[in-house]
Amino acid sequence: MAELDSFRSETRAWLEANCPPEMREPMRSESEACWGGRNWTFSSDAQRVWLERMVERGWTVPHWPKDYGGAGLSPAEAKVLKEEMARIGARNPLYSFGISMLGPALLKFGNDEQKKRFLPEIARGEIRWCQGYSEPGAGSDLAGLQTKAEDKGDHWLVNGQKVWTSYADKADWIFCLVRTSTESKQGGISFLLFDMQTPGVSTKPILLISGNSPFCETFFDDVKVPKNQVVGEVNRGWDVAKYLLGHEREMIAGMGLGGTGGTLGRMLKPDDPFLRAEIAAFDVDALAFAAMSERFFEMFKASEAHPASPSMMKYAGTELNKRRHELMMAAGGSDALEWDSDRSKGGKTPRDWLRTKANSIEGGTSEIQLNIVAKHILGLPGA
């Protein structure tokens, strides 16, 4: 306990001295997030300095081993770091699918060479990753994917199309599910990593109802991929994919927390009694969900959580986030309808509201999450 206390005071002092004041202000929009990567342009010196200092200490991935760019912190220490960052409102120095999704899968399934090659780069934010999972004919039925990788002796030859590839147009590398055998649906999938600059890769953004394009269509036309870039065994990529999906769902579930602390009612100060009652009902659910998230993350780190519980969290968190934005629209009245005007901050309220509608679709729909809970936790027949 005393050691943890001294870790806390050292962490507090370091953050106080090293986190630039600009990085303690809440982000006004998604575009202020730092994603890193080889083409990244920092929006300010503060953003660059903050990332460099955190990378230096291994604190972009505090619980990863030191050899791979982390700080080797215990779960209790990582929690203290999180709390101390939250205390001063420090921004996340790096948003990264490499950290939240690929990294954990590489740590579990990657070989030594892959771990040494990719993990430190991920920790330093040097490579921006995208995820090549869904295809036009394989969304919720992910294992129905058709993108093909043929064994050409010294390389894989990849042909096919992916869709809903988040930020594919900005990514440096992709982690991608490909079909290497047609003998069985789930048993013929491999997990492949490759550079988005490889000849034959092209991307096209998809405009969403929010007016933004976080997603892309991605095309592979005779893409040559070196043989040593398969993670895990050939034809056993489904295991890697499922493990990674657990982490993706955990990350998306975090949206249910709303980010700001405080209750929605405190932020909106509703004066209509019916709206106030509905917001209070929402706040009860949101605060209860926050208690569950805390418990879930502790159980997850201690390996005590049920392996299917990220599905429960993803389902509950995303449904909650959609409700939050419906209430923000209701409380905003006609102000919340302004799509493009000076006083509406670029239509942030309606655009964010529309963006949340994808939450219960991306990373596996709510219905798929319920199927998983029914099958793996409840053990219901035929699920």
Place this chain on the structure above:
Amino acid sequence: MLQETAASFLADEGSIAKQLRHWRDTGCTDGYGTALWKQFGELGLTGICIPEAQGGLGLGSVEAALVLEEIGRNLTPSPFLTTAVAGARAIEGTAHAERWYPGILSGETVLALAVDESSRHAPEKTALAAERRGNGFVLNGQKQLVVHGNSADVILTIARTAGSPGEREGLTLFAVPKAAAEVESATLADSSKAAHITFSNVELDADAVVGEVDGGWAPLARALNAGRAGVSAELVGVAAGAWAMTVDYLKQRKQFGKLIGEFQALQHRAAHLYGEIEIARAAALKAAELLDSGGEKADLLVAVAKAKAASVSKLAVQEGVQMHGGIGMTDEHDIGLYMKREAVLGELFGDVYFHRARVAELSGY
């Protein structure tokens, strides 16, 4: 360890058939078995919230929650919540602790908490008058939904010694011997007993005061927080018990040549309920932890826990009865008993609406 002890003890001794149905069908006037309450005492469970220096286990709300979840799961009728949790907390650190703790520890004494004066929970609105007379007080007024009020040895009664209804100041908590008041017993929907109590010129000595005169809000708030966190845990147990029974049924009952658990419409509802129960349990545990650690958000989380546990438990019992179909409507089947218990516990110490309003108030809107 405690959890395992409580779970096996309550599944064996506190089971529905052995307790709830037995006492209901034999027309028991207490609504629970006094022998079982003594067994609670022998296991040390009655002393969970009592300090070690006074012979208890010196544990807290978290441990009480673990026991209460099992009580809820088995629908065990017992005065554990009113006596070992809310009552023990109310008298904690006062002269009444010395007097009543030994009986609580041995499972011989039962306490009841008399707060509400109308059909809705509203502790601030207490009007029951306690006027000074000589060295003591005279009480006039009435209370309702006093759980175990008919079998309790002492009724902890919140009364007004100053101020006016709506104010937290000017309240005083009294330990009233049951014999002093007029007790009209009522059987509630879940077969538990609660009393309407009338105080007409009930004379009490000054030493009946628990804590300070005009300072009754402090012991009352302690008791209500412990009771609300406790009843949240019990509601989680009720929800979990109803849900488990329902999922078992989905795996056994065949219709259209299939197990009904194969139907996605039912799978999704059962899976949704699973998540809601986990969330309610996390909220109840968080509330209990904050009460034990004196966290500044304890009041807020207690309100969250009660509102969430009550709404989730209501969903669980409704889905439970519906998914059981016709058999779920029969008295012979246990699922309906969960629905009745939820209705009573959901109301106790403030319903969903009371606690949502409290969350709004505590959050400043």
